[in-house]
Amino acid sequence: MAVDKNMNVLIVDDYKTMLRIIRNLLKQLGFNNVDEATDGSMALQMLRVGNYGLIISDWNMEPMTGLQLLREVRADAKLKSIPFIMVTAESKSENVIAAKEAGVSNYIVKPFNAETLKTKMSSVLGDFA
Amino acid sequence: MTAKGVDRDLELRLDAIRREHGETVGVEKIAEVVRSMLDTMTGDLDGGDLKLFREVESLADYIHNAKAEIAALRPGEIKNEFIASATDELDAIVGATEAATNEIMDSAEHLEALAPMMDAEVAERMTEITTRIFEACTFQDITGQRITKVVRMLKEIESRVESLVKAFGGEIESEGRKEKAIETDEDLLNGPQLPTSAADQAEIDRLLASFD
Numbered sequence: 001m002a003v004d005k006n007m008n009v010l011i012v013d014d015y016k017t018m019l020r021i022i023r024n025l026l027k028q029l030g031f032n033n034v035d036e037a038t039d040g041s042m043a044l045q046m047l048r049v050g051n052y053g054l055i056i057s058d059w060n061m062e063p064m065t066g067l068q069l070l071r072e073v074r075a076d077a078k079l080k081s082i083p084f085i086m087v088t089a090e091s092k093s094e095n096v097i098a099a100k101e102a103g104v105s106n107y108i109v110k111p112f113n114a115e116t117l118k119t120k121m122s123s124v125l126g127d128f129a
Numbered sequence: 130m131t132a133k134g135v136d137r138d139l140e141l142r143l144d145a146i147r148r149e150h151g152e153t154v155g156v157e158k159i160a161e162v163v164r165s166m167l168d169t170m171t172g173d174l175d176g177g178d179l180k181l182f183r184e185v186e187s188l189a190d191y192i193h194n195a196k197a198e199i200a201a202l203r204p205g206e207i208k209n210e211f212i213a214s215a216t217d218e219l220d221a222i223v224g225a226t227e228a229a230t231n232e233i234m235d236s237a238e239h240l241e242a243l244a245p246m247m248d249a250e251v252a253e254r255m256t257e258i259t260t261r262i263f264e265a266c267t268f269q270d271i272t273g274q275r276i277t278k279v280v281r282m283l284k285e286i287e288s289r290v291e292s293l294v295k296a297f298g299g300e301i302e303s304e305g306r307k308e309k310a311i312e313t314d315e316d317l318l319n320g321p322q323l324p325t326s327a328a329d330q331a332e333i334d335r336l337l338a339s340f341d
Contacts, residue, residue: 017230018270024238024263028256060274089274111267114260 003128005030007053012036012043012069013087014061022056022087025114029121030128040064044072047079054125059088059095067102074103083124087112156196156296163189199293208290216283219276221323230269237262 009031011022019036026034035050037043041064043057055073059066066086073079083105088095091109099107105124108116122128142162150158163185237259244252310316321327328336 013270015270015273017227017234017266020231020234021263021266021270024234024241025260028260028263089271111264111271113264 003125004053005128006033007031008033008035008051009054009056010035010037010043010046010050010052012038012040012055012057012061012066014038014058018058022117025117028114029118040066040069040072043069047073047082048076052082054121055082055084056087057084059086059090059099067098070099070102070104085120085124087117156192160189160192160196163192204290204293208287208294212283212287212290216280216287217323219280219283221321223273223276224324226269226272230266233262234266
């Protein structure tokens with residue numbers, strides 16, 4: 001099934017600059033409906049009222065981390081099937097294992113490039129040109 | 130005074146200190162107790178008491194020397210000047226790189242907006258280039274996180290130094306930041322100033338003009 005590039009994508013990061021970078025990279029991949037949240041709890045509020053097809057989240061945020069957000073999303077009947085990509089500088093194997101156990105769809109280590117973002121998005125959404 | 134008498138006296142003094150200060154007692158207070166105990170240990174001392182006396186005396190010397198050595202390190206200056214200055218400089222680095230990154234991205238976004246005015250091949254090439262620019266800008270996030278870690282470590286050192294200064298009470302005074310006297314050309318090499326204390330070009334121009 002073709003990927004709907006008009007889907008709403010929620011990006012979550014406490015660094016405004018990183019939100020801007022990811023938004024620009026998504027735009028270049030053809031995804032223009034992008035919303036931003038600056039921590040996990042803000043993201044959760046937006047997810048509960050919105051209709052999102054993908055979550056791309058940082059890990060290290062306060063007060064709610066990306067891992068806590070992931071657990072909340074997976075525990076919520078309405079949200080649990082939304083693909084969740086963690087984009088983080090946390091690259092220890094225990095981090096990756098913890099994220100996997102919490103139900104992460106894919107994991108990108110910062111710094112990353114557009115090709116990596118595209119590959120990981122394709123792996124969770126399906127191929128898109 | 131016999132060893133038993135010393136034990137009883139010590140117990141009484143320790144109880145009094147606990148009542149006054151709780152379980153955390155400054156080094157100066159400990160030294161005072163040791164001195165006081167030494168003063169009381171005169172008269173009918175046996176061999177065991179003398180051994181104890183020597184031990185206590187060497188403990189008092191040890192505390193005295195440690196105090197002198199720590200005071201020579203000037204922990205107040207380390208806390209108030211060096212660490213505070215280092216964290217300010219690191220914060221300034223994060224601020225400056227963030228501002229520069231946003232400027233670079235502004236420019237890349239302006240370039241992208243020109244794409245519809247170009248032929249398809251050139252527009253595609255330019256999009257590739259702006260993508261590289263956006264990718265390269267991720268350095269700022271990583272740099273910021275690394276610097277934040279270093280600042281956290283410095284703050285931990287700062288709090289431990291502060292505990293040390295408190296333990297010494299008034300003997301090691303907290304020193305405020307002092308303006309360094311300019312004695313040589315090297316004293317003029319301060320590097321970039323923090324945004325809060327840096328003079329802008331207009332102020333420099335005014336200062337220069339004041340010599341005319």
